[in-house]
Amino acid sequence: MQRRMTKSQKVMLSAQDWAEAALDAIGRRGVEGVAVEPIARELGVTKGSFYWHFPNREALLVAALQRWEARETDEVLDRVQQETDPRARVKRLITEVNTSKKASRIYSALSSATKPAFVRDYVERVSKRRLDFIIDSYAALGLSADNARRWALMTFSVFLGSLQIRRDLPGEWPNADEPAFAEYVRFLMVSLMPSELDAANNTPAPDVPEWFARRGGHGF
Amino acid sequence: MQRRMTKSQKVMLSAQDWAEAALDAIGRRGVEGVAVEPIARELGVTKGSFYWHFPNREALLVAALQRWEARETDEVLDRVQQETDPRARVKRLITEVNTSKKASRIYSALSSATKPAFVRDYVERVSKRRLDFIIDSYAALGLSADNARRWALMTFSVFLGSLQIRRDLPGEWPNADEPAFAEYVRFLMVSLMPSELDAANNTPAPDVPEWFARRGGHGF
DNA sequence: GGCTTTCCATACGCTGGCGTATTGACACGC
DNA sequence: GCGTGTCAATACGCCAGCGTATGGAAAGCC
Numbered sequence: 001m002q003r004r005m006t007k008s009q010k011v012m013l014s015a016q017d018w019a020e021a022a023l024d025a026i027g028r029r030g031v032e033g034v035a036v037e038p039i040a041r042e043l044g045v046t047k048g049s050f051y052w053h054f055p056n057r058e059a060l061l062v063a064a065l066q067r068w069e070a071r072e073t074d075e076v077l078d079r080v081q082q083e084t085d086p087r088a089r090v091k092r093l094i095t096e097v098n099t100s101k102k103a104s105r106i107y108s109a110l111s112s113a114t115k116p117a118f119v120r121d122y123v124e125r126v127s128k129r130r131l132d133f134i135i136d137s138y139a140a141l142g143l144s145a146d147n148a149r150r151w152a153l154m155t156f157s158v159f160l161g162s163l164q165i166r167r168d169l170p171g172e173w174p175n176a177d178e179p180a181f182a183e184y185v186r187f188l189m190v191s192l193m194p195s196e197l198d199a200a201n202n203t204p205a206p207d208v209p210e211w212f213a214r215r216g217g218h219g220f
Numbered sequence: 221m222q223r224r225m226t227k228s229q230k231v232m233l234s235a236q237d238w239a240e241a242a243l244d245a246i247g248r249r250g251v252e253g254v255a256v257e258p259i260a261r262e263l264g265v266t267k268g269s270f271y272w273h274f275p276n277r278e279a280l281l282v283a284a285l286q287r288w289e290a291r292e293t294d295e296v297l298d299r300v301q302q303e304t305d306p307r308a309r310v311k312r313l314i315t316e317v318n319t320s321k322k323a324s325r326i327y328s329a330l331s332s333a334t335k336p337a338f339v340r341d342y343v344e345r346v347s348k349r350r351l352d353f354i355i356d357s358y359a360a361l362g363l364s365a366d367n368a369r370r371w372a373l374m375t376f377s378v379f380l381g382s383l384q385i386r387r388d389l390p391g392e393w394p395n396a397d398e399p400a401f402a403e404y405v406r407f408l409m410v411s412l413m414p415s416e417l418d419a420a421n422n423t424p425a426p427d428v429p430e431w432f433a434r435r436g437g438h439g440f
Numbered sequence: 441g442g443c444t445t446t447c448c449a450t451a452c453g454c455t456g457g458c459g460t461a462t463t464g465a466c467a468c469g470c
Numbered sequence: 471g472c473g474t475g476t477c478a479a480t481a482c483g484c485c486a487g488c489g490t491a492t493g494g495a496a497a498g499c500c
Contacts, residue, residue, distance in 0.1 A: 114248070165377060
């Protein structure tokens, strides 16, 4: 990628560069930390540059969010969607608990943001798209709609919770190179993957749903 | 609780009142939203009151965080700790996915906060205490240390993830009064509760860990 | 009823970030 | 080369929030 430059070899910034820097700032300082002048300093320019590319700060946030939404849907989901076998796809889904630290920080920063109201819309769309995709993946295993939904909610919860644990308690989470990590992922694999039995009788009896008898139901 | 008042029936604020208002502000506007003058307006006073009770804004944040840490440890954990039977305790733990919306908003706001560095210390302490408690609860079922840790990590992840889903996708989460909610909780109960078999043979074979054979191991 | 303590109001200066206006330096078409 | 368009620096006014200083009202003490 050849960047545009001036004759004196100084980099010319584009709106995309600003949007990317804003996304990075969201990950490091939160949405409130997306301030024009600090980002300009980080980019080595002044805000005179910014207000040529954008009308105001909100427009920068929108650009960053669009960039984020596109990445989270197109890239991440496509990466899993290439798995055609339903079971392999769900397995791939489970291993996604080990996503990049930067991506997870952006996600949770946006998730807890309140001030520009439209941020919540982006978060909601991305989250819903992810959840729906997971539901579809479980449905492809032969589960009923209700059961696919339950499994997907649990798997999505594990995914989101793992991101938070890795950030809040990095010492408690096994490193990707340790054997404990691979063991934990395999543990999740067993716990988050329904058995063929679940896929078979997925017409829940009114009193005893099929998932109830899965492992015997320990007397509750 | 009798509040102190002046003769003209005007409420006298205490430092605790400010800390509580700050905690509320964290839940509604995030840590950055803890601003002295806005909170003063909400409390119906001016910041002249605040700077009598506190030296500066950081002290207010510390007071709010101390209050939060005390509540999250003493209250919440004690509520579960009253269950003496190990199995009942884990079950009680799982139903805790349905905590108050306000508490969950505070937790995630603090979790994604970056600016005052000491916030992370409080979050880490509270999170670690929660996780350790869950680990102990699973260990009380007879699981080995490694297994208790795995189950606890998954359960804690589900708990944290559920909070986030309820906030980001409130429509996707079943309401507490719907039957779907009770069904989902029972589903979690089965999925997050190890079988007696797990508790029995918890000496992992080197090649085939015991959790591997739990449900047959679907060929990975 | 003075005196002190407690709690709050008011007024002020300061800083950081937003947005605008103006000017300037290249690059490019022609 | 000479306008014209592109990108950026500088200077300015504005506002919100922090922290300080000072004054003041009510209550308690004796």
